[in-house]
Amino acid sequence: AQTVTQSQPEMSVQEAETVTLSCTYDTSESNYYLFWYKQPPSRQMILVIRQEAYKQQNATENRFSVNFQKAAKSFSLKISDSQLGDTAMYFCAFMIVFSYGKLTFGQGTILTVHP
Amino acid sequence: KAGVTQTPRYLIKTRGQQVTLSCSPISGHRSVSWYQQTPGQGLQFLFEYFSETQRNKGNFPGRFSGRQFSNSRSEMNVSTLELGDSALYLCASSLEEGSNTGELFFGEGSRLTVL
Numbered sequence: 667a668q669t670v671t672q673s674q675p676e677m678s679v680q681e682a683e684t685v686t687l688s689c690t691y692d693t694s695e696s697n698y699y700l701f702w703y704k705q706p707p708s709r710q711m712i713l714v715i716r717q718e719a720y721k722q723q724n725a726t727e728n729r730f731s732v733n734f735q736k737a738a739k740s741f742s743l744k745i746s747d748s749q750l751g752d753t754a755m756y757f758c759a760f761m762i763v764f765s766y767g768k769l770t771f772g773q774g775t776i777l778t779v780h781p
Numbered sequence: 782k783a784g785v786t787q788t789p790r791y792l793i794k795t796r797g798q799q800v801t802l803s804c805s806p807i808s809g810h811r812s813v814s815w816y817q818q819t820p821g822q823g824l825q826f827l828f829e830y831f832s833e834t835q836r837n838k839g840n841f842p843g844r845f846s847g848r849q850f851s852n853s854r855s856e857m858n859v860s861t862l863e864l865g866d867s868a869l870y871l872c873a874s875s876l877e878e879g880s881n882t883g884e885l886f887f888g889e890g891s892r893l894t895v896l
Contacts, residue, residue: 699882699883701883701884709889710784710785711871711887713884713886716882716883716884757824761883763883765837766812766814766829766831766836767812767814767829767836767873767885768814768826768829768837768839769814769816769824769826770826771823771825772823773823
């Protein structure tokens with residue numbers, strides 16, 4: 667069975683600063699995807715960034731980047747130049763390729779960006 | 782393009798009743814997944830449907846069921862409601878054409894309260 671662990675229940679950061687959210691996972695599979703999803707208060711969950719396990723290069727999407735350490739089974743999210751709109755619950759998630767819609771989520775990290 | 786639409790957004794039921802939740806995926810998306818989100822258990826996968834067939838199922842009792850129609854719209858049903866079924870139920874759709882990118886698009890959810 668796959669597990670995803672987010673060890674930081676809550677984080678806070680000042681606007682314009684950089685913050686890193688941690689995520690570790692456990693699996694015996696070799697072909698999988700990793701995701702960070704963002705769930706703002708009372709709003710729908712949206713994909714922030716996606717990483718394919720076979721790719722060594724870390725994914726980047728504008729201010730969001732990941733540090734993917736496959737051997738260590740670590741997948742952290744770095745948010746640069748934090749904005750007030752980044753305030754949300756962030757979920758790290760894992761999916762085996764062709765597992766038909768089954769994401770395994772971590773418990774989430776509440777990120778608050780302060781002005 | 783319209784996003785994933787879930788109805789109703791909020792509902793209150795009493796123990797022993799049943800409930801049906803509806804999900805309309807993004808146009809052209811043929812895969813629909815359902816998740817339960819609670820403060821205690823986090824996000825848990827319920828099931829996934831593609832072309833009216835259930836392809837994957839999580840570890841939930843048989844009281845939780847679903848179906849998908851020929852237009853890809855999906856419904857989930859919970860019978861004999863228990864207090865512990867109070868949760869946000871999220872629907873997600875994906876394209877599923879050939880390659881599996883793993884990316885899911887979520888709706889805003891249906892918040893069920895069982896009294």
